[in-house]
Amino acid sequence: MTKMKIGTGDWIVVCDGRKALILENLGNRMFPNLHTKEVREHPDLATRAQGTDAPGSVHSSIGTARSSVEQTDWHDESERAFLRALADRLDVAVTTGETTALTIVASPRALGMIRPDYSDAVRKAVQSEVGKDLVKMPVHQIEEQLLA
Template sequence: MRGEAMKPRIPHNCWVLACDGGRALIMRNAGDSELLNLIVIESVANPGAPARMLGSDREGRVFQSVGGARSKVEQTDLHRQAEERFVANIAERVSGLVRNEGIQRLVLAAPPRVLGQLRTELDPHARSVISAELGKDLVNFEVADIEKYLTD
């Protein structure tokens, strides 16, 4: 497996969070580390509007108080803000599950930018049970394909 990251070991009762900026799957392994049986506990989709509906299509303009110069004002990336809010809400949800369900092990699978945000948004107790992180977007895979990917 030279050049490839080691796949995380997913023991019995280990929880897996597969997340991107718009969808999250929270799963628990009812199988063992050799034969995964991921059970979807919760599937969450970002209810936000598509980026084309989140803001205007043209940047604003600022007029200088002296002279006739104008400058373009960068438009706020509303789509990215919606993704960040979604990831923050998922982190809060997972932190609550760790506290309430007594989760001992948690594996995170998300694109690198989302992984970074999850690390900062999860509460300290939830961060302490993370057993592995996988910088891969698995959330749009079928559960059987996620199982296959994690065991191959």
């Protein structure tokens, strides 16, 4: 991986489906200095606290057979909602001029979930995407991983 170039004021968004760190480069391209601007966390409730009913079933149109319907994955749905809200936050940041450049660092699964929710402004501001799950690391280790 080539060394990433992050300008002054650029944001690095490190996230997964439950936590997001918005880091801002207070240094420059030669000597980046990442600082935490925002931390967003989404509680991971037990499935029983998220869903209310047992999975449904459907009747066959011919005969008396019944088939069960797959239960909704409430964890997956809550992760999608969390990432959708994060994408909205990034849109506000880009359209109001809080930042002009974004680097998104997330697990490949989270990248796949958040990408469809990028606004046109966010899409233009994204400088790069890194498919790594670094959200549980301290900021100095994230900086080392990305800028080494």
